[in-house]
Amino acid sequence: MTALIDKLTIKNNGNDEKLDRRVKLTTEDKNAIRTQYFETHKSQRPTMTWLAATYGVDRRLIQFILFPERETRHKEQSKVRRKSGRYYDKEKGRKNMQRYREYKRGLAKAGRLKPSERDDIAQ
Numbered sequence: 001m002t003a004l005i006d007k008l009t010i011k012n013n014g015n016d017e018k019l020d021r022r023v024k025l026t027t028e029d030k031n032a033i034r035t036q037y038f039e040t041h042k043s044q045r046p047t048m049t050w051l052a053a054t055y056g057v058d059r060r061l062i063q064f065i066l067f068p069e070r071e072t073r074h075k076e077q078s079k080v081r082r083k084s085g086r087y088y089d090k091e092k093g094r095k096n097m098q099r100y101r102e103y104k105r106g107l108a109k110a111g112r113l114k115p116s117e118r119d120d121i122a123q
Contacts, residue, residue, distance in 0.1 A: 005104050008113055019107060021100070024057050030065050037066055 010020040017026050025033075033051055040046070048066070052059040064071035081087070107113035 003101060005101050005108070008104060008108060010104065010107070010113060019112065021103065024061060025055060025065070029055060033062060033065055 017023060033055065036046055036051065048059050048062045052062045055062070064074070078087070104113060
């Protein structure tokens with residue numbers, strides 16, 4: 001049975017995009033990265049490493065933002081590798097979910113997270 005807090009959604013709930021911890025960069029940040037990279041001449045173009053350091057993320061994420069086909073290929077390859085169970089750590093996953101639920105409870109208690117119209121929570 002799912003926890004009641006799981007029925008509250010952070011994303012697409014009229015909340016600030018920065019509340020969702022799963023999102024490292026906002027849509028505006030991603031558009032700015034694309035603009036910085038593609039709208040400058042190749043000789044003046046910033047490196048992916050510099051962009052990653054500027055935004056405080058991994059270089060691979062910048063690469064996925066700039067070239068979505070690489071992300072698609074990576075996801076397909078990881079799907080194949082995941083079948084062997086190499087990416088799943090049950091205890092780590094449990095602790096991450098516990099921390100995420102506590103974060104959502106805190107947002108709900110502070111009034112920053114409200115149930116959307118499609119959430120069927122009996123209160």
